[in-house]
Amino acid sequence: MVPPPSPSDTNPPLGPAILATAAARAGFHIDVLDLNIVLLKRFGNHVPLLGRTLGDHGKDRRGVAAAAQWLFAHTGLRDKPPLHLPDTADPVAGMHYPLSTVTAAVAAALSDREPWRAWLEHHLLASCDRPPTMVGVSLMGPSQVFVGLLVLRVAKQIWPETTTALGGSHVTLLREEMRSGGRLGKGADVVLPGHCEDEFVAVLARLSPRRVRRPLLPERPADTPFEYLPSFSERQLRHYDRRWLTLPLQFTRGCSYGRCTFCTYPLVEPLITALAPTAARATVDALVEAHGVRRFSLKDSLFTAPMLRAFAQELLREPAAGIRWSATTKANRALISMAPLVAASGLATVEIGVETIRPEGQRIFDKRADPVMLQELILALAEHGITVVTNLIFGYPGEQERDAQAQLAWFLRLRAAAPAGRVDCSLNMLEMVRGAPMVARPPPGVELRGVAPWAFSYAWNAPGWRRDFADVLRSVEQARQAAPPGPTEMSA
Numbered sequence: 266m267v268p269p270p271s272p273s274d275t276n277p278p279l280g281p282a283i284l285a286t287a288a289a290r291a292g293f294h295i296d297v298l299d300l301n302i303v304l305l306k307r308f309g310n311h312v313p314l315l316g317r318t319l320g321d322h323g324k325d326r327r328g329v330a331a332a333a334q335w336l337f338a339h340t341g342l343r344d345k346p347p348l349h350l351p352d353t354a355d356p357v358a359g360m361h362y363p364l365s366t367v368t369a370a371v372a373a374a375l376s377d378r379e380p381w382r383a384w385l386e387h388h389l390l391a392s393c394d395r396p397p398t399m400v401g402v403s404l405m406g407p408s409q410v411f412v413g414l415l416v417l418r419v420a421k422q423i424w425p426e427t428t429t430a431l432g433g434s435h436v437t438l439l440r441e442e443m444r445s446g447g448r449l450g451k452g453a454d455v456v457l458p459g460h461c462e463d464e465f466v467a468v469l470a471r472l473s474p475r476r477v478r479r480p481l482l483p484e485r486p487a488d489t490p491f492e493y494l495p496s497f498s499e500r501q502l503r504h505y506d507r508r509w510l511t512l513p514l515q516f517t518r519g520c521s522y523g524r525c526t527f528c529t530y531p532l533v534e535p536l537i538t539a540l541a542p543t544a545a546r547a548t549v550d551a552l553v554e555a556h557g558v559r560r561f562s563l564k565d566s567l568f569t570a571p572m573l574r575a576f577a578q579e580l581l582r583e584p585a586a587g588i589r590w591s592a593t594t595k596a597n598r599a600l601i602s603m604a605p606l607v608a609a610s611g612l613a614t615v616e617i618g619v620e621t622i623r624p625e626g627q628r629i630f631d632k633r634a635d636p637v638m639l640q641e642l643i644l645a646l647a648e649h650g651i652t653v654v655t656n657l658i659f660g661y662p663g664e665q666e667r668d669a670q671a672q673l674a675w676f677l678r679l680r681a682a683a684p685a686g687r688v689d690c691s692l693n694m695l696e697m698v699r700g701a702p703m704v705a706r707p708p709p710g711v712e713l714r715g716v717a718p719w720a721f722s723y724a725w726n727a728p729g730w731r732r733d734f735a736d737v738l739r740s741v742e743q744a745r746q747a748a749p750p751g752p753t754e755m756s757a
Contacts, residue, residue, distance in 0.1 A: 620658045
C-alpha cells in the first residue's frame with residue numbers, strides 16, 4: 266500500500282511494482298493499493314498543460330501541494346508542539362514530533378471514522394475479497410508516516426490475523442532506530458528495509474499455507490543483476506491521466522560518485538550495480554506491449570554519461586516509435602557532444618545535480634564543476650529539445666543571502682537564455698539529513714540540535730535569512746503553474 270502524500274501525480278510508485286513481479290515469479294499475487302493517486306485525483310489535474318518536463322518534476326505542483334496540505338491539516342498535529350524543528354521545515358510534512366505525539370495522533374484518528382478510518386476501510390476492503398496474507402506499507406518519506414501507521418492499525422482491526430509490514434526508503438534510513446527497542450516499528454509485524462524482493466517473497470512463503478508453486482513468469486535474463494520489470498495493474502493505472510502517465514524504471518543501483526556530503530544514497534543503496542542495456546530495452550518493450558505507455562522515468566540514483574549513451578544506443582538499435590524517457594545524471598562535459606544521440610533516442614528530460622555554482626559551496630558538498638561548463642551543458646541539452654531540471658541547493662553553512670540571491674539570478678538568466686520551457690528547476694534549502702556525511706562530520710560552525718524520531722532532517726543553527734528565502738524559491742518553482750486548488754473533502 267502506498268500512503269499519501271507522495272510527490273507525483275504522473276509516476277506510479279516503483280518499489281511495490283517490483284515486489285509484485287518478484288511475488289508473481291514465486292507464485293504469489295499482490296495488489297498495489299495506490300492511495301496517493303486516489304487522493305491526488307481529488308486535488309490535481311487542473312492544469313491544461315503540465316509542460317514538457319517528464320518524471321517526478323512533471324506534475325501539477327499546485328495540485329500536489331494542495332492535497333498534501335489538506336492531509337496535513339487532518340492529522341491533528343498542527344496544534345501540537347514540534348520537536349527539533351529545522352528552520353525551513355513544515356512540522357507535519359517532516360514529522361518533527363515526539364514519538365508519543367505521533368502515536369497519540371494516530372490513535373485519535375483511529376477512534377474517529379472521519380475522515381481517515383472510513384476512507385481507509387473502504388479502500389482496503391474494496392481491494393480484497395478475502396483476508397490478505399499480508400498488508401505492507403511503503404514509506405518513502407516522513408510525510409507518509411501518519412497515514413502509513415494508520416493503515417497498519419486499520420488493517421489489523423479489519424483482519425486481525427493478517428501480517429503487517431513496513432518497508433521503503435524511509436524505513437531503510439531508520440532501520441537502526443527500528444532495531445533498537447523496536448520503538449518505531451512496533452506497529453508492524455515485519456520490517457523490511459532496503460531492496461527486499463527476496464526477503465519479501467521468503468516472508469510470503471513462510472506465511473503461506475501451501476507450497477510455493479513454480480514461477481508464473483519466465484526467468485529473468487542471466488545478465489540482469491536484479492528485477493528490472495515492474496508489474497502494474499490496470500486497476501491502479503486507471504487512476505492516472507493517460508496523457509501524462511509515466512512508468513518508473515530502475516536499471517542500476519547505488520551511486521558511482523557517492524561523495525556528496527549532503528546525500529544519503531550511499532547509506533540507502535550501498536551496492537553499486539552495472540547496467541544491462543539489452544535487458545533494459547527488453548523491459549521497455551514489455552511495458553509498451555502490456556500497457557501501451559511510452560513514457561518512462563529512470564529512478565537510478567545516478568545514470569552516468571556512459572549509461573546514457575549505452576541505453577540510447579540500445580533504444581536506437583531497433584527504434585520504437587514515440588518512446589520518451591527521463592534520467593538523473595551528473596554534469597559532465599561529454600554530455601554536450603552526446604546531446605544529439607540521447608535526444609534522438611527519446612530522452613525528454615534530464616535532471617542534473619548542479620547544487621551550487623560557488624566554489625566554497627562546492628568544497629563543502631565535495632562536488633565541483635565549472636559554472637561555465639554547467640551553463641554550456643544545460644543550454645546544449647535544451648537546444649536539442651531536452652528539458653533540463655536543474656537541481657540547486659541554497660543556504661549551506663557560511664553562505665550569505667546575497668550569494669544565494671546571485672545563484673538564483675544565475676539560474677533565472679540561464680532559463681531565459683534557453684528555448685522556452687526547456688530549463689526547469691528543483692530549488693532547495695540545504696537540509697542536515699540522517700545518514701549524510703555532513704551530519705556525521707559537521708562543517709565548522711554547524712551545531713546540530715537534534716532530530717525527531719520519525720523525521721528525516723536535523724534542526725541546526727542555520728542563519729535566519731533562510732526562512733524568507735525558502736518562500737522565494739517555492740514561488741519560483743510554482744510560477745508557471747497557476748491553477749486553483751481542488752476540493753476540500755475526501756470521497757471514496
